Amino acid sequence: MHAPISTLTTQTEATTDMFQAATINSTNKVDFYAELCQQLKGLLHGESDTIANAANTSALMFEMMPDLNWAGFYFLKSDSELVLGPFQGKAACVRIAVGRGVCGTAVEKGASILVEDVHAFPGHIACDAASRSELVVPLHHDGKVLGVIDLDSPTASRFDAEDQAGVEALARIFVEASY
Numbered sequence: 001m002h003a004p005i006s007t008l009t010t011q012t013e014a015t016t017d018m019f020q021a022a023t024i025n026s027t028n029k030v031d032f033y034a035e036l037c038q039q040l041k042g043l044l045h046g047e048s049d050t051i052a053n054a055a056n057t058s059a060l061m062f063e064m065m066p067d068l069n070w071a072g073f074y075f076l077k078s079d080s081e082l083v084l085g086p087f088q089g090k091a092a093c094v095r096i097a098v099g100r101g102v103c104g105t106a107v108e109k110g111a112s113i114l115v116e117d118v119h120a121f122p123g124h125i126a127c128d129a130a131s132r133s134e135l136v137v138p139l140h141h142d143g144k145v146l147g148v149i150d151l152d153s154p155t156a157s158r159f160d161a162e163d164q165a166g167v168e169a170l171a172r173i174f175v176e177a178s179y
């Protein structure tokens with residue numbers, strides 16, 4: 001087990017605690033996500049700012065999850081449109097209509113979508129030509145969908161049901177801390 005993770009403090013404070021993502025040595029995904037969830041809880045502990053938490057959640061996922069080329073958030077700014085939030089990776093499309101692309105479809109369905117081959121997903125929106133597979137997980141709060149976490153990989157079939165369950169757990173931690 002890793003030592004408890006202290007939270008980041010502002011640069012202006014006299015004592016600045018650095019958050020250091022700890023290497024995860026787990027060989028199976030269930031254990032990997034259990035540990036990543038603990039790290040995310042530590043990273044977000046005591047902070048409720050949505051943008052800051054989305055930024056740090058993106059950074060942790062991008063650093064810790066192997067074989068990603070994009071990790072980030074889209075938030076619903078109206079009933080009909082998602083808008084790009086904090087992310088790691090190449091610059092991405094800003095607005096996605098509900099019902100469009102993988103992200104908009106996940107919002108419409110209110111359920112996660114695993115895409116093994118993005119070229120086979122009708123209406124997939126390509127933000128990075130390198131992306132081959134994708135996992136989109138909605139953010140649920142009080143019976144509403146607030147947005148999505150979107151993960152892209154340059155490897156086909158990078159994500160499976162265990163990744164989906166793991167990222168759904170990360171999404172719950174993010175929502176609990178931020179709303």
Ligand code: SME
Nearest residue numbers: 092101102103124125127
């Ligand atoms: N591929 C997504 C668009 C967002 S980018 O992957 C960052 C989609 O089809 O909704």
